[in-house]
Amino acid sequence: EVAEQKALEFLTGYLIEWSLSVDNVFVFLLIFSAFHVAPEYQRRVLIYGVLGAIVLRAVMILAGAWVVREFAWVLYLFGAFLVITGLRMLVMAEKEPELEKNPVLRFARRHLRISEGHHGEQFSVMKDGVRYFTPLFLVLILIETSDVVFAVDSIPAIFAITTDPFIVFTSNIFAIMGLRALYFLLADVADRFHLLKYGLAMVLTFIGAKMLIAPWYHVPVAASLVIVAVLIGASVAASLIATRKGVH
Numbered sequence: 001e002v003a004e005q006k007a008l009e010f011l012t013g014y015l016i017e018w019s020l021s022v023d024n025v026f027v028f029l030l031i032f033s034a035f036h037v038a039p040e041y042q043r044r045v046l047i048y049g050v051l052g053a054i055v056l057r058a059v060m061i062l063a064g065a066w067v068v069r070e071f072a073w074v075l076y077l078f079g080a081f082l083v084i085t086g087l088r089m090l091v092m093a094e095k096e097p098e099l100e101k102n103p104v105l106r107f108a109r110r111h112l113r114i115s116e117g118h119h120g121e122q123f124s125v126m127k128d129g130v131r132y133f134t135p136l137f138l139v140l141i142l143i144e145t146s147d148v149v150f151a152v153d154s155i156p157a158i159f160a161i162t163t164d165p166f167i168v169f170t171s172n173i174f175a176i177m178g179l180r181a182l183y184f185l186l187a188d189v190a191d192r193f194h195l196l197k198y199g200l201a202m203v204l205t206f207i208g209a210k211m212l213i214a215p216w217y218h219v220p221v222a223a224s225l226v227i228v229a230v231l232i233g234a235s236v237a238a239s240l241i242a243t244r245k246g247v248h
Contacts (some may be wrong), residue, residue, distance in 0.1 A: 009162040011224040013171030016161070016203065019232045020154045021047055021179045021198055022193065025186050027146045035139050036118075037038045039184065044121045045136065049143045049194055050180050053091065055173050056144070057151055065165035078156035079211025086205030087196060104145045108138055147176075161221060192243045200234025203228050 019112035032042055067074050108114075119125050123137040151172075158168045179186070206227060210219045 006162075006164070008093070008225060009164065009167050010171050011205065012161045012173050012221055012228060013158040013167060015073065015176035015225065015228055015232070016157050017154050017172050017206070018159075018179060019196070019200055019203065019228075020150055021176050022186065023147065023181060023197060024150045025179065025202045027150075028143060028183070029187055031139055031142045031146070032169045035135055037136065037139055041121050045140050046180050046183060048140055050177060052144045052148045053151075053176055054173055056148055057176075058169060059072065059150055060091065060148075060155055061165055061206070064159060065163065065168070068159060068163050075089075075211050075214070078159060079214075082153070082160070082204045082208030082211065083154055084208075086201045086208060089201035089204065100247060102145075105138060105142060108141055112142055114138065120225045130133060134218075138221060157204060160207045160211045161224060193236060193239045195239040195242060196232075196235050199231045202231045206231070211214075 028046075031037075032045075113130065113132045115125055115127060115134055117135075119134040119136065121136065122134050123140065124131055124133050126132075133171070154172070155168065158171060162168065207224075210224065213219075
């Protein structure tokens with residue numbers, strides 16, 4: 001029975017992380033196209049991105065697990081945050097992020113020596129004895145920061161399912177590694193899932209509400225898994241139907 005419960009927790013956490021990571025693929029596509037990064041160099045960025053994501057998420061999950069263990073009421077803050085994030089995502093689903101206004105990118109351009117132009121797969125180059133960073137390094141920074149932003153949504157959502165840091169970490173890592181491996185396949189069909197954001201917004205709102213009502217009603221993990229799967233499946237199906245009918 002314990003094994004079955006842990007399996008359900010892992011599967012639900014994996015599904016939440018996987019679906020949110022699919023949304024992250026849209027952001028990666030936007031970043032790569034904005035910087036005109038060739039597919040062969042995208043692979044290098046994604047490999048370093050995965051390594052960075054594993055380290056950053058491990059730190060965030062360990063910190064989150066400690067905070068939840070020491071201050072159980074933090075789960076209600078997580079819940080309120082997820083409800084607000086979900087509702088905000090519903091309202092702003094059609095709005096694309098403006099990369100040039102990204103504070104991390106603006107900070108990097110202001111404080112780092114950047115060598116404009118293409119330099120292959122290099123993240124830095126030497127010019128007249130001085131080291132310059134390449135635009136590909138800026139792409140890597142944006143990929144990592146976007147992953148942190150998505151982790152801020154997904155990690156509290158999985159803590160709503162389980163507070164076991166091992167399950168939170170493994171469901172996270174398996175999902176992002178699987179998605180990065182499928183990145184180029186997903187990149188080709190990303191436009192077909194343009195309504196997925198609405199499904200994700202409803203998932204975050206549901207998970208947040210689940211955390212907030214926990215003192216009065218405990219939603220079983222199996223029920224959470226079914227609801228998350230239905231919301232994601234419905235948004236994917238609606239996207240495919242709309243694409244087939246030529247509605248975008």
